[in-house]
Amino acid sequence: MSVTNYVVLAALLFSIGASAVLLRRNAIIVFMGVELMLNATNLALVTFARIHGNLVGQVLAFFVMVVAAAEVVVGLAIIVSIYRTRRSASVDDANLLKDVREPA
């Protein structure tokens, strides 16, 4: 088996994650799609670290994990605070910035 199979798998997972972000409306599932994309990127980074024979790729993946942890904390806090005020976790209901006036 070639090592590049891992990269193909990473691309597949990334596409699924991106589709979840585009298609789902539950904010939490959208957020999990983002996490899946980050994980797929990590898999690609680890694989390329192995192909190139140095560990910088793994270090990058490590930093991606840390930043993802921070991002999840803030993102979920935003989702919870939106849910508290609007009683909904759907991304469609967060339309406070939308101009609802009738076109003149």
Added chain:
Amino acid sequence: MTTLTTLLPAALDASGTTTTGEAILFWVLAPIMVVGALGLLFARKAVHAALGVIVVMISLAFMYVAQDAVFLGIVQVVVYTGAIMMLFLFVLMLVGVDSSDSLTETLAGQRVVGIVAGLGLAVVLAGVIGRATYGAPVGLQDANAETNPVGLAKIVFGQHAFALEIVGALLVTAALGALVLTHRERLTPKRDQRQRADARVAALADGVVLTPLPAPGVYARHNAMDVPALGPDGRPLEASVPRVIRVRGQEADAREYAARIDRVLAGGWAADSEPPPQASEPLSGDEPATAALDAATSQTGQNGPAAAPDQSTEADR
């Protein structure tokens, strides 16, 4: 860790292909991961999608270990599966498990565009990966000569020390940001215990009972929850039966016990077999007959039916 690495030999042979064991691991895990990830797209409930993502992340940890990234494999389990996905599950419980997706499209044609974009992204990535040329895989034997964590630490604390500091600051900021975002402003002034006690005493004028309600059950005869307690005048206390039992209609008939008291008050204690005429009367007598009752109980030498003192709170009612 050494057992893990010996179980999963990550060595590459001269032509750059993996060992058979790693190939088997890949072909077992990859379909599971794709199915778990597809759960994100097709699961109707958010919890099922989260479980699918957890499966993907644990499988990813296996793949990291198989690819000589032992440290990242452990971190993947600890950080992603242990912390991040559990946080997701907690928020799901907080937001409501049954908050499912609405199927109405607010943007016209969004679903079609989304599917096309997702497929297009997959095609583009596949094209790039398929057409790119990779050098012969080197493998990490040399880089991991001093074990994988040591090699990583030399790079992180050597070349990327400043980035590590910034990431630490980012984590602190994120924790603080989460606290600020979920902080709820107090809109009403806080009532302390003193004020609450004063309010309760002030409500006495409106007929609110200050003390705890009497406990149900006529001691020495019944202590069941559905039997109303008897007051000092021998009247059953409706408030002593828990509200839930009263609402369900499972309360014992108070008149039955009141009738017995009436019999006693009428001096018919001995003639317990024949029903006195008061037995069928509704509860109407409200004058306290404590003296007569006391006389009756002292005559027979028994403990009169007494209202049960209790330590329970109003919340039980």
